Amino acid sequence: xxxxxxxxxIEGSFHLVGGDFTKAGAASSELKSIxxxxxxxxxxxxxxxxxxxxxxxxxxxxxxxxxMYYQVSHDLIKVVFEDMGPGIPDINKAMEEGYSTAPDWVRxxxxxxxxxxxxxxxxxxxxxxxxxxxxxxxxEILIRIK
Amino acid sequence: MKIKRIAxxxxxxxxxxxxxxxxxxxxxxxxxxxxxxxxxxxxxxxLLITGLTNSQVVRTADIADIKAIVxxxxxxxxxxxxxxxxEKNIAxxxxxxxxxxxxxxxxxxxxxxxxxxxx
Numbered sequence: 001x002x003x004x005x006x007x008x009x010i011e012g013s014f015h016l017v018g019g020d021f022t023k024a025g026a027a028s029s030e031l032k033s034i035x036x037x038x039x040x041x042x043x044x045x046x047x048x049x050x051x052x053x054x055x056x057x058x059x060x061x062x063x064x065x066x067x068m069y070y071q072v073s074h075d076l077i078k079v080v081f082e083d084m085g086p087g088i089p090d091i092n093k094a095m096e097e098g099y100s101t102a103p104d105w106v107r108x109x110x111x112x113x114x115x116x117x118x119x120x121x122x123x124x125x126x127x128x129x130x131x132x133x134x135x136x137x138x139x140e141i142l143i144r145i146k
Numbered sequence: 147m148k149i150k151r152i153a154x155x156x157x158x159x160x161x162x163x164x165x166x167x168x169x170x171x172x173x174x175x176x177x178x179x180x181x182x183x184x185x186x187x188x189x190x191x192x193l194l195i196t197g198l199t200n201s202q203v204v205r206t207a208d209i210a211d212i213k214a215i216v217x218x219x220x221x222x223x224x225x226x227x228x229x230x231x232x233e234k235n236i237a238x239x240x241x242x243x244x245x246x247x248x249x250x251x252x253x254x255x256x257x258x259x260x261x262x263x264x265x
């Protein structure tokens with residue numbers, strides 16, 4: 001199916017389990033395939049995949065569990081993460097490049113360099129973060145299909 | 147530069163992707179930080195040189211459109227990582243060289259960074 005052939009929204013969701021690094025990235029990888037099969041341009045697919053992958057990793061690293069929802073229409077990709085995590089006390093601080101609260105064992109796997117949220121911001125057209133300490137975080141990524 | 151030429155230069159064993167030896171590589175990135183790769187790499191038929199061998203490296207390569215991974219210092223990925231790379235059609239090479247030497251050799255043969263350093 002090509003971009004101009006789908007007019008109705010395509011949507012779905014993935015359940016994410018905190019700490020499960022064997023499956024970490026699988027949801028983003030599958031969404032990338034879905035977007036590619038829709039005929040969306042490779043540059044937009046790559047941006048969506050990177051932003052989504054970072055969001056997925058944040059849930060895996062920081063939360064007990066979460067859900068990733070996606071919705072694709074002819075002009076917009078929307079991905080929403082809702083997690084049961086510790087929440088972000090200072091969102092501005094979390095947006096700084098290099099700032100990370102990830103534990104050492106996560107860093108040893110190549111993550112936790114403090115580039116996750118900056119990466120999401122770089123690749124998304126819009127990024128919205130809503131967080132309550134002790135309850136969880138909701139992150140919404142919007143990418144326009146030109 | 148074809149993957150088979152890169153394997154020769156790095157004295158590397160191709161442990162996965164014998165059928166992609168003729169795939170062209172245009173740029174190289176080298177990092178053990180996954181988010182740096184996602185942040186700085188550009189989409190130009192890239193090769194990744196890394197010292198990490200877990201499946202996260204393959205996931206990152208898949209997301210960032212990286213075509214092949216070189217593991218340095220003879221480090222070998224486990225079978226789950228290899229299986230994932232096979233599913234995602236990413237070639238895997240193992241080189242005895244250090245990251246520094248591997249990068250230096252490929253640079254001297256004309257390959258350049260996948261990072262846009264003038265950004």
